Amino acid sequence: MIHFDNVTKVYRNQNRPALQHVNVSIEKGEFLFLVGPSGSGKSTFLRLILKEERPTQGRVHVAGKDLSRLSNWRVPHLRRRIGCVFQDFRLLPNKNVFENVAFALEVIGKPRRFIAKVVPEVIDLVGLEGKAHRMPHELSGGEQQRVAIARAFVNRPMILLADEPTGNIDPATSIGIMKVLDRINRTGTTVVMATHDAAIVDAFRKRVVELEGGRVVRDQSRGVYGQAY
Amino acid sequence: MRAQFVLQEIWIGLRRNLTMTVSLVITVAIAMALLGTGLLVKLQVDSSKSYWHDRIEVSVFLCNKTSTNPSCNKTDATDQQKAEIKRDLEGSPVVAQVTYESKEQAFERFKETFSSNPGLLQGTKVGDIPDSFRVRLSDPERVDEITKLLANRAGVDQVVNEKEILDRFFKILNGLQWAAIMIAAIQVIAAVLLVANTVRLSAFNRRRETGIMRLVGASNLYIQLPFILEGAIAGLIGGLFAAILLVGSKIVLIDQLQESLEFTSRLSWTSVTGVIVFSICVGVLLCAVASFLSLRRYLRI
Ligand SMILES: Nc1ncnc2c1ncn2[C@@H]1O[C@H](COP(=O)(O)OP(=O)(O)O)[C@@H](O)[C@H]1O
Ligand SMILES: [Mg+2]
Numbered sequence: 001m002i003h004f005d006n007v008t009k010v011y012r013n014q015n016r017p018a019l020q021h022v023n024v025s026i027e028k029g030e031f032l033f034l035v036g037p038s039g040s041g042k043s044t045f046l047r048l049i050l051k052e053e054r055p056t057q058g059r060v061h062v063a064g065k066d067l068s069r070l071s072n073w074r075v076p077h078l079r080r081r082i083g084c085v086f087q088d089f090r091l092l093p094n095k096n097v098f099e100n101v102a103f104a105l106e107v108i109g110k111p112r113r114f115i116a117k118v119v120p121e122v123i124d125l126v127g128l129e130g131k132a133h134r135m136p137h138e139l140s141g142g143e144q145q146r147v148a149i150a151r152a153f154v155n156r157p158m159i160l161l162a163d164e165p166t167g168n169i170d171p172a173t174s175i176g177i178m179k180v181l182d183r184i185n186r187t188g189t190t191v192v193m194a195t196h197d198a199a200i201v202d203a204f205r206k207r208v209v210e211l212e213g214g215r216v217v218r219d220q221s222r223g224v225y226g227q228a229y
Numbered sequence: 230m231r232a233q234f235v236l237q238e239i240w241i242g243l244r245r246n247l248t249m250t251v252s253l254v255i256t257v258a259i260a261m262a263l264l265g266t267g268l269l270v271k272l273q274v275d276s277s278k279s280y281w282h283d284r285i286e287v288s289v290f291l292c293n294k295t296s297t298n299p300s301c302n303k304t305d306a307t308d309q310q311k312a313e314i315k316r317d318l319e320g321s322p323v324v325a326q327v328t329y330e331s332k333e334q335a336f337e338r339f340k341e342t343f344s345s346n347p348g349l350l351q352g353t354k355v356g357d358i359p360d361s362f363r364v365r366l367s368d369p370e371r372v373d374e375i376t377k378l379l380a381n382r383a384g385v386d387q388v389v390n391e392k393e394i395l396d397r398f399f400k401i402l403n404g405l406q407w408a409a410i411m412i413a414a415i416q417v418i419a420a421v422l423l424v425a426n427t428v429r430l431s432a433f434n435r436r437r438e439t440g441i442m443r444l445v446g447a448s449n450l451y452i453q454l455p456f457i458l459e460g461a462i463a464g465l466i467g468g469l470f471a472a473i474l475l476v477g478s479k480i481v482l483i484d485q486l487q488e489s490l491e492f493t494s495r496l497s498w499t500s501v502t503g504v505i506v507f508s509i510c511v512g513v514l515l516c517a518v519a520s521f522l523s524l525r526r527y528l529r530i
Contacts, residue, residue, distance in 0.1 A: 107445060
Protein backbone atom coordinates (compact mmCIF):
# COMPACT_ATOMS: atom_id res chain seq x y z
CA MET A 1 0.00 0.00 0.00
CA ILE A 2 2.81 2.42 0.98
CA HIS A 3 6.43 1.93 -0.10
CA PHE A 4 9.39 4.12 0.77
CA ASP A 5 12.23 3.25 -1.54
CA ASN A 6 15.52 4.66 -0.25
CA VAL A 7 13.92 8.00 0.54
CA THR A 8 15.99 10.99 1.63
CA LYS A 9 14.44 14.34 2.37
CA VAL A 10 16.47 17.50 2.89
CA TYR A 11 14.42 20.63 3.46
CA ARG A 12 15.42 23.75 1.63
CA ASN A 13 18.02 25.81 3.52
CA GLN A 14 18.69 22.92 5.86
CA ASN A 15 21.86 20.85 5.78
CA ARG A 16 20.77 18.02 8.06
CA PRO A 17 18.37 15.67 6.26
CA ALA A 18 14.93 15.18 7.87
CA LEU A 19 14.89 11.63 6.50
CA GLN A 20 17.84 9.53 5.31
CA HIS A 21 17.73 6.41 3.15
CA VAL A 22 14.40 5.26 4.49
CA ASN A 23 13.08 1.90 3.23
CA VAL A 24 9.70 0.95 4.62
CA SER A 25 6.89 -1.13 3.16
CA ILE A 26 3.42 -0.97 4.66
CA GLU A 27 0.85 -3.53 3.52
CA LYS A 28 -2.85 -3.02 3.05
CA GLY A 29 -4.78 -3.18 6.32
CA GLU A 30 -1.71 -2.82 8.51
CA PHE A 31 -1.55 -0.73 11.69
CA LEU A 32 1.84 0.91 12.11
CA PHE A 33 3.30 3.06 14.87
CA LEU A 34 5.93 5.56 13.80
CA VAL A 35 7.92 6.40 16.92
CA GLY A 36 10.93 8.53 17.75
CA PRO A 37 11.85 11.73 19.53
CA SER A 38 10.80 15.18 18.37
CA GLY A 39 12.51 16.17 15.15
CA SER A 40 13.28 12.60 14.14
CA GLY A 41 11.27 12.97 10.91
CA LYS A 42 7.87 11.42 11.70
CA SER A 43 5.79 14.29 10.32
CA THR A 44 8.02 14.48 7.27
CA PHE A 45 7.35 10.79 6.64
CA LEU A 46 3.60 11.41 6.69
CA ARG A 47 3.82 14.54 4.51
CA LEU A 48 5.69 12.59 1.86
CA ILE A 49 2.79 10.11 1.65
CA LEU A 50 0.39 13.01 0.98
CA LYS A 51 2.76 14.54 -1.56
CA GLU A 52 2.81 17.68 0.54
CA GLU A 53 6.58 17.38 0.24
CA ARG A 54 8.70 15.72 -2.40
CA PRO A 55 11.60 13.43 -1.59
CA THR A 56 15.06 14.81 -2.37
CA GLN A 57 16.11 11.29 -3.34
CA GLY A 58 14.34 7.96 -3.71
CA ARG A 59 10.72 7.18 -4.43
CA VAL A 60 7.46 6.98 -2.56
CA HIS A 61 4.73 4.66 -3.87
CA VAL A 62 1.17 4.88 -2.60
CA ALA A 63 -1.48 2.39 -3.76
CA GLY A 64 0.84 1.20 -6.52
CA LYS A 65 1.48 4.72 -7.85
CA ASP A 66 4.87 6.41 -7.96
CA LEU A 67 4.16 9.83 -6.45
CA SER A 68 6.99 11.48 -8.38
CA ARG A 69 5.07 10.63 -11.55
CA LEU A 70 1.75 11.88 -10.21
CA SER A 71 0.94 15.19 -11.87
CA ASN A 72 -0.07 18.09 -9.68
CA TRP A 73 -3.67 18.19 -10.76
CA ARG A 74 -4.11 14.57 -9.70
CA VAL A 75 -2.80 15.16 -6.18
CA PRO A 76 -6.30 16.04 -4.86
CA HIS A 77 -7.50 12.61 -6.01
CA LEU A 78 -4.69 10.97 -4.07
CA ARG A 79 -5.65 12.94 -0.98
CA ARG A 80 -9.28 11.89 -1.25
CA ARG A 81 -8.13 8.34 -0.59
CA ILE A 82 -6.04 9.29 2.45
CA GLY A 83 -7.51 10.57 5.71
CA CYS A 84 -5.50 12.81 8.07
CA VAL A 85 -5.65 13.50 11.79
CA PHE A 86 -3.42 15.91 13.68
CA GLN A 87 -2.44 16.72 17.23
CA ASP A 88 -4.28 20.08 17.06
CA PHE A 89 -7.58 18.66 15.64
CA ARG A 90 -7.89 21.43 13.01
CA LEU A 91 -11.65 21.82 13.28
CA LEU A 92 -13.54 24.84 11.96
CA PRO A 93 -14.64 26.73 15.09
CA ASN A 94 -17.75 28.27 13.52
CA LYS A 95 -19.19 24.99 12.29
CA ASN A 96 -20.84 22.30 14.43
CA VAL A 97 -19.85 18.64 14.51
CA PHE A 98 -22.07 17.63 11.62
CA GLU A 99 -20.93 20.59 9.47
CA ASN A 100 -17.27 19.95 10.23
CA VAL A 101 -17.54 16.37 9.07
CA ALA A 102 -19.77 17.28 6.11
CA PHE A 103 -17.23 19.94 5.02
CA ALA A 104 -14.85 17.22 3.84
CA LEU A 105 -17.51 15.88 1.48
CA GLU A 106 -18.92 19.24 0.40
CA VAL A 107 -15.59 20.47 -0.87
CA ILE A 108 -15.13 17.43 -3.06
CA GLY A 109 -18.58 17.99 -4.50
CA LYS A 110 -20.52 15.06 -3.00
CA PRO A 111 -24.30 15.36 -3.33
CA ARG A 112 -26.34 16.59 -0.37
CA ARG A 113 -28.34 13.35 0.00
CA PHE A 114 -25.17 11.30 0.21
CA ILE A 115 -23.79 13.65 2.87
CA ALA A 116 -26.99 13.52 4.90
CA LYS A 117 -26.74 9.73 4.90
CA VAL A 118 -23.07 9.03 5.62
CA VAL A 119 -22.16 11.82 8.06
CA PRO A 120 -24.44 10.59 10.90
CA GLU A 121 -23.11 7.06 10.38
CA VAL A 122 -19.53 8.19 10.86
CA ILE A 123 -20.42 10.38 13.83
CA ASP A 124 -21.89 7.27 15.46
CA LEU A 125 -18.83 5.20 14.49
CA VAL A 126 -16.45 7.52 16.36
CA GLY A 127 -18.72 7.49 19.42
CA LEU A 128 -20.29 10.94 19.19
CA GLU A 129 -23.93 9.89 18.85
CA GLY A 130 -26.27 12.70 19.92
CA LYS A 131 -23.58 15.38 19.66
CA ALA A 132 -23.93 16.26 15.99
CA HIS A 133 -25.10 19.78 16.73
CA ARG A 134 -22.49 20.71 19.31
CA MET A 135 -19.93 23.37 18.45
CA PRO A 136 -16.24 22.44 18.81
CA HIS A 137 -15.79 24.64 21.91
CA GLU A 138 -18.57 22.69 23.61
CA LEU A 139 -16.58 19.47 23.32
CA SER A 140 -13.68 17.99 25.31
CA GLY A 141 -10.31 17.51 23.63
CA GLY A 142 -10.99 13.81 23.18
CA GLU A 143 -14.34 14.51 21.60
CA GLN A 144 -12.83 17.11 19.27
CA GLN A 145 -10.28 14.54 18.15
CA ARG A 146 -13.13 12.11 17.45
CA VAL A 147 -14.71 14.75 15.20
CA ALA A 148 -11.41 15.13 13.37
CA ILE A 149 -11.21 11.36 12.93
CA ALA A 150 -14.80 11.28 11.66
CA ARG A 151 -13.91 13.96 9.11
CA ALA A 152 -10.82 12.02 8.02
CA PHE A 153 -12.76 8.79 7.66
CA VAL A 154 -16.08 9.99 6.25
CA ASN A 155 -14.92 9.52 2.67
CA ARG A 156 -13.83 5.94 3.50
CA PRO A 157 -10.13 6.41 2.67
CA MET A 158 -7.88 3.41 2.17
CA ILE A 159 -5.19 4.99 4.36
CA LEU A 160 -5.51 6.96 7.61
CA LEU A 161 -2.53 9.02 8.73
CA ALA A 162 -2.49 10.24 12.32
CA ASP A 163 0.23 12.65 13.47
CA GLU A 164 0.41 12.42 17.26
CA PRO A 165 -3.37 12.24 17.60
CA THR A 166 -3.17 11.76 21.36
CA GLY A 167 -0.56 14.47 21.88
CA ASN A 168 -3.03 16.94 23.37
CA ILE A 169 -5.18 14.42 25.23
CA ASP A 170 -4.92 12.87 28.69
CA PRO A 171 -3.99 9.16 28.85
CA ALA A 172 -7.44 7.90 29.89
CA THR A 173 -9.14 9.64 26.95
CA SER A 174 -6.35 8.49 24.61
CA ILE A 175 -7.44 4.89 25.09
CA GLY A 176 -10.84 5.82 23.65
CA ILE A 177 -9.21 7.50 20.64
CA MET A 178 -7.06 4.42 20.06
CA LYS A 179 -10.15 2.23 20.13
CA VAL A 180 -11.68 4.36 17.40
CA LEU A 181 -8.52 4.09 15.29
CA ASP A 182 -8.49 0.34 15.88
CA ARG A 183 -12.12 0.11 14.77
CA ILE A 184 -11.24 1.98 11.60
CA ASN A 185 -8.25 -0.31 11.03
CA ARG A 186 -10.56 -3.32 11.32
CA THR A 187 -12.63 -2.05 8.37
CA GLY A 188 -9.53 -2.73 6.26
CA THR A 189 -8.08 0.78 6.35
CA THR A 190 -4.31 1.04 6.62
CA VAL A 191 -3.42 3.19 9.64
CA VAL A 192 -0.06 4.94 10.15
CA MET A 193 0.22 6.71 13.48
CA ALA A 194 3.15 8.88 14.52
CA THR A 195 3.46 9.13 18.28
CA HIS A 196 5.80 9.33 21.20
CA ASP A 197 3.26 7.98 23.63
CA ALA A 198 5.06 4.89 24.94
CA ALA A 199 2.14 3.54 26.98
CA ILE A 200 -0.10 3.36 23.93
CA VAL A 201 2.49 1.69 21.73
CA ASP A 202 3.24 -0.86 24.42
CA ALA A 203 -0.43 -1.58 25.03
CA PHE A 204 -1.33 -2.13 21.40
CA ARG A 205 1.47 -4.39 20.28
CA LYS A 206 1.39 -3.42 16.61
CA ARG A 207 4.20 -2.98 14.13
CA VAL A 208 6.66 -0.27 15.23
CA VAL A 209 9.04 1.71 13.01
CA GLU A 210 11.44 3.83 15.01
CA LEU A 211 13.14 6.88 13.55
CA GLU A 212 16.13 8.63 14.95
CA GLY A 213 17.72 11.63 13.27
CA GLY A 214 15.88 10.73 10.07
CA ARG A 215 17.05 7.11 9.96
CA VAL A 216 15.02 3.98 10.55
CA VAL A 217 16.69 2.37 13.55
CA ARG A 218 14.07 -0.31 14.19
CA ASP A 219 11.26 -2.00 12.29
CA GLN A 220 9.57 -4.57 14.45
CA SER A 221 6.24 -6.34 14.23
CA ARG A 222 4.27 -6.49 17.50
CA GLY A 223 6.83 -4.11 18.98
CA VAL A 224 7.02 -1.88 22.02
CA TYR A 225 7.99 1.78 22.21
CA GLY A 226 11.64 1.32 23.02
CA GLN A 227 14.19 -1.06 24.50
CA ALA A 228 14.19 0.91 27.74
CA TYR A 229 10.52 0.13 28.35
CA MET B 230 -24.89 21.73 -3.30
CA ARG B 231 -21.74 22.98 -4.94
CA ALA B 232 -23.26 26.30 -5.99
CA GLN B 233 -24.80 26.97 -2.60
CA PHE B 234 -21.55 26.13 -0.85
CA VAL B 235 -19.50 28.37 -3.12
CA LEU B 236 -21.93 31.29 -2.80
CA GLN B 237 -21.88 30.97 0.95
CA GLU B 238 -18.08 31.09 0.99
CA ILE B 239 -18.06 34.19 -1.26
CA TRP B 240 -20.56 35.97 0.98
CA ILE B 241 -18.47 35.21 4.07
CA GLY B 242 -15.35 36.49 2.33
CA LEU B 243 -16.87 39.73 1.07
CA ARG B 244 -18.41 40.50 4.43
CA ARG B 245 -15.34 39.67 6.44
CA ASN B 246 -13.22 42.39 4.85
CA LEU B 247 -15.94 44.86 4.11
CA THR B 248 -13.73 47.97 4.07
CA MET B 249 -11.43 46.42 1.50
CA THR B 250 -14.42 45.33 -0.57
CA VAL B 251 -15.91 48.83 -0.49
CA SER B 252 -12.67 50.51 -1.53
CA LEU B 253 -12.25 47.92 -4.25
CA VAL B 254 -15.75 48.57 -5.59
CA ILE B 255 -15.15 52.33 -5.61
CA THR B 256 -11.82 52.01 -7.38
CA VAL B 257 -13.21 49.67 -10.00
CA ALA B 258 -16.22 51.94 -10.50
CA ILE B 259 -14.05 55.00 -11.10
CA ALA B 260 -11.62 53.14 -13.32
CA MET B 261 -14.37 51.69 -15.48
CA ALA B 262 -16.31 54.96 -15.62
CA LEU B 263 -13.21 56.79 -16.85
CA LEU B 264 -12.40 54.07 -19.33
CA GLY B 265 -15.97 54.16 -20.59
CA THR B 266 -15.99 57.96 -20.84
CA GLY B 267 -12.77 57.84 -22.81
CA LEU B 268 -14.37 55.34 -25.16
CA LEU B 269 -17.54 57.44 -25.50
CA VAL B 270 -15.53 60.53 -26.39
CA LYS B 271 -13.54 58.47 -28.86
CA LEU B 272 -16.71 57.10 -30.49
CA GLN B 273 -18.10 60.62 -30.72
CA VAL B 274 -14.90 61.99 -32.22
CA ASP B 275 -14.65 59.14 -34.71
CA SER B 276 -18.21 59.45 -35.91
CA SER B 277 -17.94 63.25 -36.15
CA LYS B 278 -14.67 62.91 -38.00
CA SER B 279 -16.11 60.65 -40.64
CA TYR B 280 -19.15 62.90 -40.88
CA TRP B 281 -17.01 65.94 -41.45
CA HIS B 282 -14.58 64.13 -43.65
CA ASP B 283 -17.28 63.84 -46.29
CA ARG B 284 -18.40 67.43 -45.93
CA ILE B 285 -15.21 69.34 -45.53
CA GLU B 286 -14.90 72.12 -48.05
CA VAL B 287 -12.21 74.45 -49.18
CA SER B 288 -13.50 77.97 -49.71
CA VAL B 289 -11.82 80.03 -52.40
CA PHE B 290 -12.78 83.64 -51.67
CA LEU B 291 -12.54 85.95 -54.62
CA CYS B 292 -11.26 89.51 -54.68
CA ASN B 293 -13.61 92.39 -54.01
CA LYS B 294 -13.32 96.05 -53.17
CA THR B 295 -12.75 95.51 -49.48
CA SER B 296 -10.12 92.75 -49.84
CA THR B 297 -7.00 93.36 -47.78
CA ASN B 298 -4.90 91.16 -50.04
CA PRO B 299 -2.66 93.63 -51.98
CA SER B 300 -2.72 91.53 -55.16
CA CYS B 301 -6.46 92.22 -55.40
CA ASN B 302 -5.89 95.96 -55.90
CA LYS B 303 -9.28 96.64 -54.26
CA THR B 304 -11.15 95.52 -57.37
CA ASP B 305 -13.69 92.75 -57.96
CA ALA B 306 -12.53 89.61 -59.69
CA THR B 307 -13.46 89.69 -63.33
CA ASP B 308 -15.77 87.16 -64.98
CA GLN B 309 -12.88 85.91 -67.03
CA GLN B 310 -10.76 85.31 -63.92
CA LYS B 311 -13.69 83.47 -62.33
CA ALA B 312 -14.12 81.25 -65.39
CA GLU B 313 -10.40 80.40 -65.44
CA ILE B 314 -10.37 79.54 -61.75
CA LYS B 315 -13.46 77.38 -62.13
CA ARG B 316 -11.99 75.56 -65.12
CA ASP B 317 -8.70 74.87 -63.33
CA LEU B 318 -10.45 73.65 -60.20
CA GLU B 319 -12.69 71.31 -62.16
CA GLY B 320 -9.65 70.00 -64.01
CA SER B 321 -7.82 69.08 -60.80
CA PRO B 322 -7.88 65.35 -59.92
CA VAL B 323 -8.38 65.97 -56.16
CA VAL B 324 -11.55 68.01 -56.64
CA ALA B 325 -14.89 66.26 -56.38
CA GLN B 326 -17.24 69.17 -56.82
CA VAL B 327 -17.10 72.92 -57.34
CA THR B 328 -19.99 75.28 -56.62
CA TYR B 329 -20.05 79.00 -57.07
CA GLU B 330 -21.60 81.05 -54.28
CA SER B 331 -22.33 84.68 -54.95
CA LYS B 332 -22.20 87.24 -52.16
CA GLU B 333 -26.02 87.36 -52.17
CA GLN B 334 -26.26 83.58 -51.73
CA ALA B 335 -23.59 83.69 -49.01
CA PHE B 336 -25.53 86.36 -47.17
CA GLU B 337 -28.75 84.30 -47.40
CA ARG B 338 -26.98 81.27 -45.99
CA PHE B 339 -25.47 83.36 -43.21
CA LYS B 340 -28.93 84.72 -42.33
CA GLU B 341 -30.30 81.18 -42.14
CA THR B 342 -27.50 79.85 -39.97
CA PHE B 343 -27.65 82.69 -37.48
CA SER B 344 -31.39 83.37 -37.58
CA SER B 345 -31.49 83.13 -33.82
CA ASN B 346 -28.92 85.87 -33.39
CA PRO B 347 -30.47 89.20 -34.49
CA GLY B 348 -27.56 91.27 -33.17
CA LEU B 349 -25.13 89.51 -35.44
CA LEU B 350 -27.51 89.82 -38.41
CA GLN B 351 -27.94 93.55 -37.97
CA GLY B 352 -24.22 94.19 -38.14
CA THR B 353 -23.83 92.20 -41.39
CA LYS B 354 -24.77 93.27 -44.89
CA VAL B 355 -24.52 91.85 -48.40
CA GLY B 356 -20.91 91.90 -49.57
CA ASP B 357 -19.32 91.29 -46.20
CA ILE B 358 -18.89 87.71 -47.34
CA PRO B 359 -17.38 87.89 -50.82
CA ASP B 360 -18.13 85.71 -53.85
CA SER B 361 -16.50 82.32 -53.51
CA PHE B 362 -16.01 78.89 -54.94
CA ARG B 363 -16.85 76.12 -52.50
CA VAL B 364 -14.70 73.14 -53.37
CA ARG B 365 -15.31 69.67 -52.10
CA LEU B 366 -12.28 67.40 -52.29
CA SER B 367 -12.20 63.73 -53.13
CA ASP B 368 -9.45 63.41 -50.50
CA PRO B 369 -9.38 66.17 -47.85
CA GLU B 370 -5.76 65.28 -47.00
CA ARG B 371 -4.61 66.59 -50.39
CA VAL B 372 -5.68 70.17 -49.88
CA ASP B 373 -2.12 71.36 -50.56
CA GLU B 374 -2.59 70.76 -54.27
CA ILE B 375 -5.43 73.27 -54.34
CA THR B 376 -3.41 75.84 -52.40
CA LYS B 377 -0.54 75.37 -54.84
CA LEU B 378 -2.83 75.54 -57.85
CA LEU B 379 -4.28 78.88 -56.77
CA ALA B 380 -1.14 80.48 -55.31
CA ASN B 381 -0.74 84.10 -56.47
CA ARG B 382 -3.65 83.65 -58.85
CA ALA B 383 -5.21 86.88 -60.05
CA GLY B 384 -8.70 87.34 -58.62
CA VAL B 385 -8.20 85.04 -55.60
CA ASP B 386 -8.29 86.74 -52.23
CA GLN B 387 -7.68 83.77 -49.93
CA VAL B 388 -8.09 80.02 -49.72
CA VAL B 389 -9.65 78.85 -46.45
CA ASN B 390 -9.44 75.21 -45.51
CA GLU B 391 -12.13 74.08 -43.07
CA LYS B 392 -10.12 71.01 -42.30
CA GLU B 393 -7.45 73.05 -40.52
CA ILE B 394 -10.05 74.55 -38.21
CA LEU B 395 -11.63 71.18 -37.53
CA ASP B 396 -8.28 69.50 -37.02
CA ARG B 397 -7.36 71.94 -34.29
CA PHE B 398 -10.66 71.22 -32.62
CA PHE B 399 -10.33 67.45 -32.94
CA LYS B 400 -6.86 67.70 -31.44
CA ILE B 401 -8.39 69.11 -28.27
CA LEU B 402 -10.98 66.32 -28.18
CA ASN B 403 -8.26 63.75 -28.80
CA GLY B 404 -6.33 65.12 -25.86
CA LEU B 405 -9.42 64.90 -23.68
CA GLN B 406 -9.97 61.33 -24.72
CA TRP B 407 -6.39 60.32 -24.00
CA ALA B 408 -6.43 62.08 -20.66
CA ALA B 409 -9.51 60.05 -19.67
CA ILE B 410 -7.91 56.82 -20.86
CA MET B 411 -4.62 57.57 -19.09
CA ILE B 412 -6.33 58.27 -15.78
CA ALA B 413 -8.40 55.15 -16.35
CA ALA B 414 -5.22 53.13 -16.86
CA ILE B 415 -3.77 54.38 -13.58
CA GLN B 416 -7.04 53.56 -11.85
CA VAL B 417 -7.01 50.13 -13.43
CA ILE B 418 -3.56 49.46 -11.99
CA ALA B 419 -4.79 50.60 -8.58
CA ALA B 420 -7.82 48.36 -8.96
CA VAL B 421 -5.69 45.34 -9.89
CA LEU B 422 -3.41 45.83 -6.88
CA LEU B 423 -6.39 46.28 -4.60
CA VAL B 424 -8.07 43.15 -5.91
CA ALA B 425 -4.90 41.14 -5.46
CA ASN B 426 -4.51 42.42 -1.93
CA THR B 427 -8.13 41.93 -0.95
CA VAL B 428 -8.23 38.41 -2.24
CA ARG B 429 -4.93 37.53 -0.62
CA LEU B 430 -6.17 38.89 2.69
CA SER B 431 -9.33 36.90 2.26
CA ALA B 432 -7.33 33.76 1.55
CA PHE B 433 -5.20 34.43 4.62
CA ASN B 434 -8.30 34.87 6.78
CA ARG B 435 -9.57 31.53 5.60
CA ARG B 436 -6.31 29.61 5.59
CA ARG B 437 -7.77 27.14 8.09
CA GLU B 438 -10.62 26.26 5.73
CA THR B 439 -8.41 26.12 2.66
CA GLY B 440 -5.85 24.03 4.55
CA ILE B 441 -8.51 21.46 5.35
CA MET B 442 -9.83 21.62 1.81
CA ARG B 443 -6.40 20.76 0.43
CA LEU B 444 -6.00 17.98 2.94
CA VAL B 445 -9.28 16.26 2.11
CA GLY B 446 -8.54 16.51 -1.60
CA ALA B 447 -10.64 19.41 -2.83
CA SER B 448 -9.58 20.31 -6.35
CA ASN B 449 -7.64 23.51 -6.94
CA LEU B 450 -10.52 25.02 -8.84
CA TYR B 451 -12.84 24.33 -5.94
CA ILE B 452 -10.48 25.94 -3.47
CA GLN B 453 -9.82 28.98 -5.62
CA LEU B 454 -13.24 29.54 -7.15
CA PRO B 455 -14.79 31.30 -4.13
CA PHE B 456 -11.88 33.75 -4.01
CA ILE B 457 -11.87 34.37 -7.75
CA LEU B 458 -15.62 34.88 -7.77
CA GLU B 459 -15.23 37.16 -4.77
CA GLY B 460 -12.98 39.41 -6.85
CA ALA B 461 -15.23 39.08 -9.88
CA ILE B 462 -18.35 40.02 -7.90
CA ALA B 463 -16.63 43.07 -6.44
CA GLY B 464 -15.68 43.91 -10.04
CA LEU B 465 -19.27 43.43 -11.16
CA ILE B 466 -20.65 45.72 -8.45
CA GLY B 467 -18.00 48.30 -9.33
CA GLY B 468 -18.94 47.89 -12.99
CA LEU B 469 -22.61 48.52 -12.21
CA PHE B 470 -21.73 51.73 -10.40
CA ALA B 471 -19.58 52.65 -13.40
CA ALA B 472 -22.63 52.09 -15.62
CA ILE B 473 -24.57 54.66 -13.62
CA LEU B 474 -21.66 57.10 -13.86
CA LEU B 475 -21.45 56.48 -17.62
CA VAL B 476 -25.13 57.22 -18.15
CA GLY B 477 -24.49 60.42 -16.22
CA SER B 478 -21.47 61.27 -18.32
CA LYS B 479 -23.43 60.64 -21.53
CA ILE B 480 -26.13 63.06 -20.41
CA VAL B 481 -23.90 65.67 -18.79
CA LEU B 482 -20.74 65.55 -20.87
CA ILE B 483 -21.38 64.07 -24.30
CA ASP B 484 -24.82 65.55 -24.91
CA GLN B 485 -23.66 68.97 -23.75
CA LEU B 486 -20.62 68.66 -25.97
CA GLN B 487 -22.86 67.78 -28.90
CA GLU B 488 -25.16 70.71 -28.28
CA SER B 489 -22.54 73.35 -27.75
CA LEU B 490 -20.39 72.17 -30.63
CA GLU B 491 -23.27 71.40 -32.99
CA PHE B 492 -22.17 67.89 -33.73
CA THR B 493 -24.48 66.61 -36.36
CA SER B 494 -23.93 62.98 -35.51
CA ARG B 495 -25.47 62.05 -32.17
CA LEU B 496 -24.09 59.25 -30.05
CA SER B 497 -26.88 56.68 -29.83
CA TRP B 498 -27.91 54.96 -26.62
CA THR B 499 -27.08 51.69 -28.35
CA SER B 500 -23.41 52.57 -28.52
CA VAL B 501 -23.53 53.89 -24.95
CA THR B 502 -24.99 50.54 -23.86
CA GLY B 503 -22.24 48.80 -25.79
CA VAL B 504 -19.60 50.81 -23.97
CA ILE B 505 -21.26 50.10 -20.61
CA VAL B 506 -21.39 46.35 -21.24
CA PHE B 507 -17.79 46.43 -22.39
CA SER B 508 -16.68 48.34 -19.26
CA ILE B 509 -18.50 45.91 -16.96
CA CYS B 510 -16.95 42.92 -18.72
CA VAL B 511 -13.49 44.47 -18.46
CA GLY B 512 -14.07 45.17 -14.76
CA VAL B 513 -15.20 41.63 -14.00
CA LEU B 514 -12.49 39.98 -16.05
CA LEU B 515 -9.77 42.21 -14.62
CA CYS B 516 -10.78 41.39 -11.06
CA ALA B 517 -11.13 37.68 -11.73
CA VAL B 518 -7.74 37.45 -13.42
CA ALA B 519 -6.06 39.54 -10.71
CA SER B 520 -7.57 37.26 -8.06
CA PHE B 521 -6.46 34.16 -9.88
CA LEU B 522 -2.90 35.39 -10.29
CA SER B 523 -2.62 36.56 -6.69
CA LEU B 524 -3.85 33.16 -5.48
CA ARG B 525 -1.59 31.08 -7.63
CA ARG B 526 1.33 31.67 -5.30
CA TYR B 527 -0.74 31.57 -2.18
CA LEU B 528 -2.81 28.42 -2.57
CA ARG B 529 -0.34 26.04 -4.13
CA ILE B 530 -0.86 22.33 -3.65
N1 LIG C 1 8.95 22.83 6.55
C1 LIG C 1 10.18 22.60 7.06
N2 LIG C 1 11.22 23.34 6.63
C2 LIG C 1 12.46 23.11 7.10
N3 LIG C 1 12.76 22.17 7.99
C3 LIG C 1 11.77 21.38 8.45
C4 LIG C 1 10.43 21.57 8.01
N4 LIG C 1 9.65 20.63 8.62
C5 LIG C 1 10.48 19.93 9.40
N5 LIG C 1 11.75 20.36 9.32
C6 LIG C 1 12.92 19.79 10.00
O1 LIG C 1 12.98 18.44 9.68
C7 LIG C 1 13.30 17.67 10.80
C8 LIG C 1 12.23 16.61 11.04
O2 LIG C 1 11.04 17.27 11.43
P1 LIG C 1 9.65 16.49 11.62
O3 LIG C 1 9.44 15.62 10.46
O4 LIG C 1 8.63 17.52 11.91
O5 LIG C 1 9.93 15.63 12.91
P2 LIG C 1 8.89 15.06 13.98
O6 LIG C 1 7.54 15.10 13.40
O7 LIG C 1 9.39 13.67 14.25
O8 LIG C 1 9.03 15.93 15.19
C9 LIG C 1 13.44 18.65 11.95
O9 LIG C 1 14.84 18.90 12.12
C10 LIG C 1 12.75 19.86 11.51
O10 LIG C 1 13.36 21.01 12.02
MG1 LIG D 1 5.82 16.10 14.13
